[in-house]
Amino acid sequence: MGLAEPITSYASVAAWAAGLSRQWGGDPLAEDPDKLAALAAFCEFLDQDPDELLAFCFLRRRATGDRFASKQRREQLNGKLKQFVAASGLQGIEARRRRNHIISFLSHNGVLI
Amino acid sequence: MDFLKVLGNRRSIRFFDPERPVEREKVQKILEAMRIASCAMNAHWLRAVVVYRDDLDPETFERLKLPVAGVVMELAPVHIYCYGDPSVIAKDHGASPKQLIDIGALNPSHGWTHAFVDEFVWPQVLEPLSSSPNYPAAMSFDNGGCATQGLLMAVNLGLGACWTAFEVEAAKEIFAIPDDWVPHYVLNVGYPLESPGQRPRPPFETLYFEGRVGRPFARDEAVVKDLETEGMFQAPAPLPGRKDEVRRISRKLGLAE
Numbered sequence: 001m002g003l004a005e006p007i008t009s010y011a012s013v014a015a016w017a018a019g020l021s022r023q024w025g026g027d028p029l030a031e032d033p034d035k036l037a038a039l040a041a042f043c044e045f046l047d048q049d050p051d052e053l054l055a056f057c058f059l060r061r062r063a064t065g066d067r068f069a070s071k072q073r074r075e076q077l078n079g080k081l082k083q084f085v086a087a088s089g090l091q092g093i094e095a096r097r098r099r100n101h102i103i104s105f106l107s108h109n110g111v112l113i
Numbered sequence: 114m115d116f117l118k119v120l121g122n123r124r125s126i127r128f129f130d131p132e133r134p135v136e137r138e139k140v141q142k143i144l145e146a147m148r149i150a151s152c153a154m155n156a157h158w159l160r161a162v163v164v165y166r167d168d169l170d171p172e173t174f175e176r177l178k179l180p181v182a183g184v185v186m187e188l189a190p191v192h193i194y195c196y197g198d199p200s201v202i203a204k205d206h207g208a209s210p211k212q213l214i215d216i217g218a219l220n221p222s223h224g225w226t227h228a229f230v231d232e233f234v235w236p237q238v239l240e241p242l243s244s245s246p247n248y249p250a251a252m253s254f255d256n257g258g259c260a261t262q263g264l265l266m267a268v269n270l271g272l273g274a275c276w277t278a279f280e281v282e283a284a285k286e287i288f289a290i291p292d293d294w295v296p297h298y299v300l301n302v303g304y305p306l307e308s309p310g311q312r313p314r315p316p317f318e319t320l321y322f323e324g325r326v327g328r329p330f331a332r333d334e335a336v337v338k339d340l341e342t343e344g345m346f347q348a349p350a351p352l353p354g355r356k357d358e359v360r361r362i363s364r365k366l367g368l369a370e
Contacts, residue, residue, distance in 0.1 A: 024370065100369040100370070107369060
């Protein structure tokens with residue numbers, strides 16, 4: 001199932017675009033369409049939109065309600081990412097590039113898996 | 114390499130050539146530099162386990178990595194896991210200071226005799242220290258100095274290095290670490306692919322004082338100039354083209370942007 005909205009309309013994607021632009025200048029998402037294509041494909045693989053995918057990585061502490069990046073959730077997502085790349089049929093550097101696009105999306109949203 | 118250049122050249126290197134192995138003799142020189150460092154009572158708390166990345170099977174290696182250290186550990190061919198062995202003092206029972214007396218490093222001129230060790234140093238300093246809550250901090254301070262000598266030796270040998278944390282429980286099991294050893298950090302070592310500038314530091318006067326806290330140690334700009342001339346102070350980060358360098362290396366190594 002595809003995304004309900006254009007992928008660039010999600011807050012997490014806007015944060016990714018802003019982070020990439022601050023780091024490298026220009027508009028890396030526009031300059032390298034593979035980045036958004038990889039994220040869209042991963043979202044489809046998970047049947048989640050980008051904001052949901054990102055939200056999955058965070059939980060709230062029962063005692064305080066504070067949000068925190070869950071180690072277990074990050075590990076789960078890392079496992080899903082490996083499955084996604086394996087399912088893509090890509091090999092070598094192409095497989096690594098696809099994985100790195102997702103890692104870039106996550107890290108520019110504050111999640112390191 | 115000139116000592117001041119070694120100090121000035123040191124950076125925490127995070128991009129290594131993953132395919133270029135580190136020669137065994139260079140690893141030994143790093144350990145030898147650690148071993149001769151200044152050390153309270155000549156106690157030698159530091160222990161290190163050298164691990165070659167490519168000798169680990171992928172599952173085992175994966176268990177050792179923390180997310181924030183993962184890429185550094187993947188790129189560095191050699192990892193030196195550093196620990197403190199707190200049992201040293203109890204086992205030594207004052208033998209090390211007596212050895213220092215015997216070789217003339219500690220002398221009666223400063224109050225050092227075997228009897229002084231037996232009557233005072235062991236029962237009133239060392240033995241209480243080894244059960245004090247401050248003991249791990251004291252041991253770690255010493256070990257930091259020893260480990261830094263190893264780091265500087267790596268720089269001297271043209272290598273890059275970076276301290277990172279690691280998964281302590283996994284390392285304990287995989288490397289047969291004794292229960293009482295205190296984990297410090299792992300020194301990741303390899304040939305550097307990056308040439309970054311010197312990092313920003315807090316203003317000198319906010320760190321160092323003269324006489325009492327709050328009275329800054331006045332910094333003499335002539336001394337600063339001397340150290341610049343001798344290579345200890347170098348061009349500050351970011352150097353021109355740094356982002357291009359990072360992007361080029363990241364793409365070459367297949368890392369995320």
